[in-house]
Amino acid sequence: MTEHVSPRDVDRAARVPAPIALLAELTHRCPLACPYCSNPLELEATRSELTTEQWISVFNQAAALGVLHLHLSGGEPASRRDLVELTAAGAAAGLYTNLITSGVGLNERRIAELSDAGLDHLQLSLQGATPELADRVGGYKGGYERKIAVAQWTHAAGIPLTVNAVCHKQNMDQMADMLDLAVRLGARRIEIATVQFHGWAEKNRKALMPTREQVLRANAFVNEARKRLEGVIVIDYVPADHHSSYPKACMGGWGRTGLNITPSGRVLPCHAAESIPSLQFDSVMDRPLADIWYHGAAFNAYRGDHWMPDLCRTCERKEIDFGGCRCQAMAIAGDASATDPVCIRSPLRQTLVEQAEIDSRAEPPPFVYRSMRPAREDG
Amino acid sequence: MSETPVITGATIAKLARGVRLREDPVRGQTVLLAPERALALDDIAVAVVKALDGERTLDAIAEEFARQFDAPKDQILGDIISFVEEFSNRRMLELRS
Numbered sequence: 001m002t003e004h005v006s007p008r009d010v011d012r013a014a015r016v017p018a019p020i021a022l023l024a025e026l027t028h029r030c031p032l033a034c035p036y037c038s039n040p041l042e043l044e045a046t047r048s049e050l051t052t053e054q055w056i057s058v059f060n061q062a063a064a065l066g067v068l069h070l071h072l073s074g075g076e077p078a079s080r081r082d083l084v085e086l087t088a089a090g091a092a093a094g095l096y097t098n099l100i101t102s103g104v105g106l107n108e109r110r111i112a113e114l115s116d117a118g119l120d121h122l123q124l125s126l127q128g129a130t131p132e133l134a135d136r137v138g139g140y141k142g143g144y145e146r147k148i149a150v151a152q153w154t155h156a157a158g159i160p161l162t163v164n165a166v167c168h169k170q171n172m173d174q175m176a177d178m179l180d181l182a183v184r185l186g187a188r189r190i191e192i193a194t195v196q197f198h199g200w201a202e203k204n205r206k207a208l209m210p211t212r213e214q215v216l217r218a219n220a221f222v223n224e225a226r227k228r229l230e231g232v233i234v235i236d237y238v239p240a241d242h243h244s245s246y247p248k249a250c251m252g253g254w255g256r257t258g259l260n261i262t263p264s265g266r267v268l269p270c271h272a273a274e275s276i277p278s279l280q281f282d283s284v285m286d287r288p289l290a291d292i293w294y295h296g297a298a299f300n301a302y303r304g305d306h307w308m309p310d311l312c313r314t315c316e317r318k319e320i321d322f323g324g325c326r327c328q329a330m331a332i333a334g335d336a337s338a339t340d341p342v343c344i345r346s347p348l349r350q351t352l353v354e355q356a357e358i359d360s361r362a363e364p365p366p367f368v369y370r371s372m373r374p375a376r377e378d379g
Numbered sequence: 380m381s382e383t384p385v386i387t388g389a390t391i392a393k394l395a396r397g398v399r400l401r402e403d404p405v406r407g408q409t410v411l412l413a414p415e416r417a418l419a420l421d422d423i424a425v426a427v428v429k430a431l432d433g434e435r436t437l438d439a440i441a442e443e444f445a446r447q448f449d450a451p452k453d454q455i456l457g458d459i460i461s462f463v464e465e466f467s468n469r470r471m472l473e474l475r476s
């Protein structure tokens with residue numbers, strides 16, 4: 001795993017900012033089975049997960065590298081028995097610790113322990129505003145009820161709460177009710193994000209793609225609710241990207257603001273990066289984190305503009321959206337260095353929008369739930 | 380907590396739980412950390428945040444700053460109120476009055 005550092009690399013490293021956020025996928029285990037789960041199709045097995053000590057070393061390295069926010073995620077992070085210990089270690093490293101959870105696997109005592117360990121914030125996913133819908137989307141009976149309890153315990157422990165609502169064709173019309181619920185649960189913030197069509201969600205396009213009418217209604221609703229609820233709850237909203245003219249700056253730009261570590265320690269520039277077959281990823285088991293961030297091949301692959309097609313390299317927006325999402329370019333253009341097909345200047349935009357229209361109008365087929373392949377190895 | 384709060388000189392504010400001020404030695408700055416947000420603050424903003432101790436009113440803070448920086452109190456109070464409004468709208472402060 002030795003790599004020769006050329007003068008050009010050093011120069012490039014000098015211009016690379018330190019990362020702000022680390023998303024630690026502590027495990028891919030999860031009791032739920034959301035059909036849009038952002039975990040890869042090939043889930044990592046329990047036996048390959050990093051140990052407690054290895055994660056703690058990663059957190060310390062991340063803090064030294066300049067990371068400020070630590071997102072403890074999964075899968076379901078509460079499936080790790082050492083979650084409280086890991087939270088305490090993140091806090092001790094000075095990191096702002098945020099737990100991203102479905103709530104299943106937490107109880108009142110564990111939440112109190114997390115609070116004592118220094119947990120700064122908790123982000124709870126909500127699959128719908130009614131138990132019927134939420135449990136059907138999550139593929140887990142009783143999940144909704146547990147979430148409501150978790151929100152109340154979190155509030156009682158004084159930990160600030162964000163509700164995370166991933167929205168799509170089948171729950172978008174409950175947006176107002178999900179927002180009301182979030183306010184009632186005492187959340188300070190709600191994140192309403194439209195499904196991103198990678199991985200599992202890609203397999204469920206016809207079941208999840210919202211219609212144009214739904215998107216327009218949602219946009220108008222969010223604008224109105226933001227004014228009405230100013231100072232009560234902060235609404236962060238991510239609309240479906242093919243309804244805008246330009247792509248989003250995916251991850252704030254490749255290798256610019258954040259990194260993602262899989263349960264076994266592979267370091268990715270974004271959670272979907274493994275869908276790009278030409279990339280090779282380093283592991284925290286083989287190489288220091290700072291070295292991976294500044295010199296890792298996967299991180300440098302799409303930094304700067306050397307990799308860009310002319311369309312983007314000559315475009316005045318290249319410092320704003322960095323050419324969009326590499327994984328989407330891979331999925332649709334079959335080339336990870338293509339212009340994001342969502343961009344209005346991309347020759348593939350028309351096809352993408354037409355396909356989305358067709359999927360949005362389809363009668364939703366049954367969900368393809370996320371699962372371990374070939375068979376579940378554990379629960 | 381379902382109405383937008385009104386900020387006046389009588390308001391008392393402190394950072395909400397989950398919002399912290401921290402030195403960021405790697406970038407040589409002071410940052411205010413909140414969920415999904417890291418705001419780099421200038422010296423004046425840092426002084427204001429530190430003064431929001433959950434005990435003194437904004438009026439009392441403005442008076443102290445006016446003495447300390449030899450500047451008109453009303454203007455300082457106006458600045459502090461807009462700062463508190465902005466951060467309160469982001470749900471980063473706890474308020475009493």
Ligand code: SF4
Pocket residue numbers: 030031032033034036037038039074075076101102125370
């Ligand atoms: S998206 Fe659903 S299935 Fe995937 S980790 Fe989160 S709760 Fe579990």
Ligand code: SF4
Pocket residue numbers: 246247311312313315316317318321322323324339340343344345346
């Ligand atoms: S052409 Fe490239 S850089 Fe320009 S807006 Fe489109 S994706 Fe962004």
